[in-house]
Amino acid sequence: MVQRSNDEIRGDLSYLFDKASQALAARMTTALADLDITPRDYCVLTKAAPGELTQGELAEIALLDKTTMVVTMDNLEGAGLARRTPCPEDRRARIVQTTDEGREVVEKARTVIDGVYEDVLAVLPEKQRAAFLDALVALVGTDGPLSAVEPTPNAPRRRSQRSSRSA
Amino acid sequence: MVQRSNDEIRGDLSYLFDKASQALAARMTTALADLDITPRDYCVLTKAAPGELTQGELAEIALLDKTTMVVTMDNLEGAGLARRTPCPEDRRARIVQTTDEGREVVEKARTVIDGVYEDVLAVLPEKQRAAFLDALVALVGTDGPLSAVEPTPNAPRRRSQRSSRSA
DNA sequence: TATTGTTATACTCTATAACTATA
């Protein structure tokens, strides 16, 4: 295995972020696998907790495409963690509710996730840790230079939709 | 658009890293698009600079599968930025060399990338910036809690390779 | 006509398998 030195990667911000994101995602996926859910399941499940959102609203909050949401909900419903209920006001829509089991799983998952975060951030001294999170929020949060929701570079290309950008 | 508050995202380390990685990647892709190369092209191109590595060695250093490397090299060669030369010692292998144009592009790209990094990190005061990078390296670098090369969670699953793990 | 959720499908990315030519 080829390993780059710490000095070398310090100047490669892309690498640092990519690696941090991937490695943490891998740890999260592994940690949540014991509960038989994916990070995305957890994301949707927590946001559905209030129990008054439609599938579409939930998709928007969780930053998922509505078709991706269908797949996610199929899984959650199949696993007995969430339920689709007809919306009284709009018979096209469906309210998403977490089941008792779903709430239990979310609670356990919360503990697991906190443990992972704690474990990861433990390498930073208390004070440095706070400063680190502050900096990250400054970069990623509202009005930060990395807050922009630029078009996903990875998304399937639109069907040649030429010269209709600023029209 | 739904926007989570800075307070809320501060506790969501996964989100912070994912967003930072994605947003920076988007900026990089956009910035490098003017030079008609992708971040991966740049990565390979710089590492090929010494000009004495085979395609396989290059793939290992750039952390790419050898088949992905083929595609990348096809692009680079098609764009006239790199060249495949038969290896004198091993007629199966090919040495990858950057062309004059390739070196020019790398140089320009280096400037572009430094500009993006500078622009992004500019929101952090000088001292905080150094501490931030130190912390990131501590997390991601050698022996850090996020240095592990766990199996890519996104990779196509192996063809059911059961119970042959620790055998 | 517009919108919610669904199904079918297309596209991107990356890796495994099979192959050719060397070693």
Add this chain to the structure above:
DNA sequence: TATAGTTATAGAGTATAACAATA
């Protein structure tokens, strides 16, 4: 037999398009 690079293709993820029911 094993390895370097290639080609073909499969798998995973996510999005667009078309559709049914309803607004």
